[in-house]
Amino acid sequence: MTNFRQIQLRYDPVEDRIRVQIAVGSGGTADLWLTRRLVGELLPAMAKSLAKGSKTAGRTLPEWRDEVLSFEHQRAVNEVVSSGRAKLGAEATEPEPTTRAEIARTVGLRCHPDGSGRLAFNTESDSVAIDLDADRLHMVCALLMKLVTQAGWALPIGVPWLQEQAGLHSGRDPKHSDA
Numbered sequence: 001m002t003n004f005r006q007i008q009l010r011y012d013p014v015e016d017r018i019r020v021q022i023a024v025g026s027g028g029t030a031d032l033w034l035t036r037r038l039v040g041e042l043l044p045a046m047a048k049s050l051a052k053g054s055k056t057a058g059r060t061l062p063e064w065r066d067e068v069l070s071f072e073h074q075r076a077v078n079e080v081v082s083s084g085r086a087k088l089g090a091e092a093t094e095p096e097p098t099t100r101a102e103i104a105r106t107v108g109l110r111c112h113p114d115g116s117g118r119l120a121f122n123t124e125s126d127s128v129a130i131d132l133d134a135d136r137l138h139m140v141c142a143l144l145m146k147l148v149t150q151a152g153w154a155l156p157i158g159v160p161w162l163q164e165q166a167g168l169h170s171g172r173d174p175k176h177s178d179a
Contacts, residue, residue, distance in 0.1 A: 007130065007140065011147040018147050019101055020121065022128060030128040031101040032121050038107055039144060040155040045109045046117075046141045047159040053115020053134055066160045076138035085136065102126070 006023040018039060022030040034042075051057055051069055060068045102123035110118040115134030120127060132140060148155055 009143045009147060011151045022130060032123065033101050033103045035103065036153050036155065038104060039148060042107050042109065043141065043144055043157050044159055046137065049109060049111035049117050050115055050134065050138060050141065052111065053113065073138050076135040077142045080135045080139045
């Protein structure tokens with residue numbers, strides 16, 4: 001397991017990949033590319049883990065479960081940002097540059113009952129694993145969805161509450177506002 005200080009995700013349109021830079025506690029940086037295929041496998045696994053870790057959603061009627069998960073997801077993302085544990089957009093600091101990013105061949109997710117998880121990125125030459133509490137796992141999931149949308153990748157995520165957060169296939173009338 002790597003003790004990390006920061007994880008940064010960006011879409012690179014030239015590479016058509018998501019770049020993941022992880023500033024590790026030892027002062028180095030793990031620099032990885034995530035392909036469309038890998039992200040398409042990871043997002044549903046993350047969503048399943050987050051849903052399984054939700055105590056509220058498990059006690060909710062099936063017809064309301066996606067709505068509850070959507071609310072929990074948004075609350076977690078807002079909590080991480082407002083607490084200062086994450087920054088979005090131009091506020092994020094740049095990790096130390098590295099010479100070359102490696103393509104992640106596999107990404108593993110080990111889920112814990114409390115909704116937290118361990119992400120393990122494996123390249124041809126190395127691997128890096130990071131532990132994320134449930135809120136940070138929500139944040140990484142939200143950032144990945146944002147980048148998938150930015151990239152224009154039509155991935156079959158199959159998770160309505162997560163797609164709704166990203167503005168994809170929400171099923172809501174875009175002219176209607178709950179304000």
